[in-house]
Amino acid sequence: MNVVSIDAFHLKYPFEPSCACIGYFDGIHKGHKELLLNCIEQADKNQLKKVCITFDPDPWVIFKNEKQKHLSTLSDKIQILSSYGFDEVYILQFSKEFASLSIESFHHLLKEMNIKILICGFDFKYGQFNSGNVDTLKKQNDFKVIVIDSVNFSNLKISTSRIEPLILKGELYQSNVLLDYIYSISGYIEHGFKRGTNVLKIPTANLNVDQEYILPKTGVYAGMVLLENQFYKAMINIGTNPTFNNQHLTIEAHILDFDEDIYGQKIRFFFYDRIRDEMKFHSIDELKNQLLRDIQYVDQLNFDECLLKNTRNIFFKN
Numbered sequence: 001m002n003v004v005s006i007d008a009f010h011l012k013y014p015f016e017p018s019c020a021c022i023g024y025f026d027g028i029h030k031g032h033k034e035l036l037l038n039c040i041e042q043a044d045k046n047q048l049k050k051v052c053i054t055f056d057p058d059p060w061v062i063f064k065n066e067k068q069k070h071l072s073t074l075s076d077k078i079q080i081l082s083s084y085g086f087d088e089v090y091i092l093q094f095s096k097e098f099a100s101l102s103i104e105s106f107h108h109l110l111k112e113m114n115i116k117i118l119i120c121g122f123d124f125k126y127g128q129f130n131s132g133n134v135d136t137l138k139k140q141n142d143f144k145v146i147v148i149d150s151v152n153f154s155n156l157k158i159s160t161s162r163i164e165p166l167i168l169k170g171e172l173y174q175s176n177v178l179l180d181y182i183y184s185i186s187g188y189i190e191h192g193f194k195r196g197t198n199v200l201k202i203p204t205a206n207l208n209v210d211q212e213y214i215l216p217k218t219g220v221y222a223g224m225v226l227l228e229n230q231f232y233k234a235m236i237n238i239g240t241n242p243t244f245n246n247q248h249l250t251i252e253a254h255i256l257d258f259d260e261d262i263y264g265q266k267i268r269f270f271f272y273d274r275i276r277d278e279m280k281f282h283s284i285d286e287l288k289n290q291l292l293r294d295i296q297y298v299d300q301l302n303f304d305e306c307l308l309k310n311t312r313n314i315f316f317k318n
């Protein structure tokens, strides 16, 4: 899959005729999935390149000058799109100039990018003051437009802004249902206080997380980790280890049936469901007994087959 960064005002790339879906696609949830699958199907049917058009940076960065947290980093999006079988991802460089393109200039840009079929959601907006929408798109004759109806859950549109608060509240199972795969964050393993290994005899991998991610509410989660293209069941804690009065928030996983030195390695933590609050225990033995019960619980937990399969399809590299 080719990933191409595009300056809308200086098109240089040799664009081949394509069927493209368009959006910011943070998290690539179940609603987005409908667009992506439709795009792949239409591209194959019409012998066109399979293209996903997205934007970077986040419009908020440009308008509010604030770094936003996201469900997925750009690199995650690229990985997910690659798992769908896209040929190309066009990343339109978002700027104030780009945001103020007139409706006609936006259509002209897509025509110049050799888009033959455009797939978007029913509420897609574009151009100056977000004045472009599916009605204005349908009025032009340069490319065909396919509009996807709202993909709902409990009669409400599935959207990134609906999933984000669920993650912040720790309702990870519900977020996963709306995403259609298991939510994850990634980073590198760093050194902790070594109490896991030395005091508790329950070693943990401490995550130095990419700061872009939306972090689940503090607490203990059943989940998995992905390490060197292998999935392992894990229990994850996000918190300040109140039994030890830590000053800073840590994100750590005890990987079940695993005992290797993995400092410095790239790792991904998957949050399947929240088990409990992080608690302050009166003694290390009490904490240890609780951790042993958590291990037992996670060990016997059967993850939803469909969520597991979708997650593997995205993140497992063949």
Ligand SMILES: Cc1cc2nc3c(=O)[nH]c(=O)nc-3n(C[C@H](O)[C@H](O)[C@H](O)COP(=O)(O)O)c2cc1C
Binding pocket: 192, 193, 194, 195, 196, 197, 200, 204, 206, 220, 221, 235, 236, 237, 240, 241, 242, 243, 244, 252, 253, 254, 277, 278, 279, 280, 281, 287, 291, 294
């Ligand atoms: C699944 C899991 C649950 C945990 N729950 C708690 C908890 O409820 N209270 C607490 O003080 N620490 C909790 N911890 C954190 C342990 O205290 C921690 O693993 C230990 O302090 C090791 O830290 P270190 O990696 O910095 O050495 C939990 C850790 C894990 C992996």
Ligand SMILES: Nc1ncnc2c1ncn2[C@@H]1O[C@H](COP(=O)(O)OP(=O)(O)OP(=O)(O)O)[C@@H](O)[C@H]1O
Binding pocket: 022, 023, 024, 025, 026, 030, 031, 032, 034, 035, 119, 120, 121, 122, 123, 124, 148, 149, 150, 151, 152, 157, 158, 159, 160, 161, 162
């Ligand atoms: N549930 C959905 N059903 C159909 N189309 C959707 C759905 N969610 C998003 N889309 C479409 O997918 C494309 C990308 O959506 P985008 O990422 O901009 O927003 P979103 O998922 O609705 O999130 P937000 O809450 O940030 O608005 C757009 O064309 C949008 O209309």
